[in-house]
Amino acid sequence: MQRTLYSPRGFVSQNIVYLSNQDAVAWLREQPAESFDLLITDPAYESLEKHRAIGTTTRLKHSKASSNDWFAIFPNSRFPELFEETFRVLKRNSHFYLFCDAETMFVAKPEAERAGFRFWKPLVWDKRSIGMGYHYRARYELILFFEKGKRRLNDLGIADVISVNRIRGGYPAEKPPEISEVLIAQSSSPGELVGDPFMGSGSVGAAAVKLNRRFSGNDLNPQSLHVAAERLHTLGAACARTNPATSAPQTLLEIAALAHDRR
């Protein structure tokens, strides 16, 4: 069911999601300039490949939700085009959050700054329990906080450490939606459009729908589209199109079924 709500900008359709299944940069290039209010994303970094090579991500390779062994890696050498497009599609005065490990942060931060972003600080996702690794086993991940123009956070009292238990046995490298709920509540308003070019299980979309934001998500992996479309349908997302610019409306269940056949 589609709900509408009155906001200062007029009537806004709630719980609308748009889903797409292609390369992240190609998807961003299709989006109009200054069309997103907020982007939160979690690319498949090269460093994940390194962890896999030394055998520390077996759990991720054989997750219950995935029939694929793994997903494609997005090479660090593509950060310039990714951040350039991310900057272009974000509205003036908006935020961009990038999930990241410490190794990738040193590469990603200067590239995002070159694209025009202001870097504020890394936020810490505290997973509350130790995970993989052989020395100083990993208990946290980083979320780099960038700004285009100037946008005030909605609550200046929120800490830079977000403590949420990790997800076990989900989509590979799935993030708990509670993290994105904090970021979305801080950096957007109801009815605004939140995007994720590497959506995986759709955790950012789930948080957006819960908080009555619109969501536009993409992932190269058809398995992601299948999982995310079903999940967003279950959460009551009302309407979806594979590509807002060109495609006819489809229901989330139609998208999930098509993606299931392509896996």
Ligand SMILES: C[S@@+](CC[C@H](N)C(=O)[O-])C[C@H]1O[C@@H](n2cnc3c(N)ncnc32)[C@H](O)[C@@H]1O
């Ligand atoms: C770390 S996962 C995202 C997990 C997600 N944040 C969640 O909570 O489920 C990274 C995703 O990037 C996708 N991916 C890898 N290369 C891509 C590309 N070139 N374009 C779009 N998606 C890509 C993978 O298929 C994978 O689903």
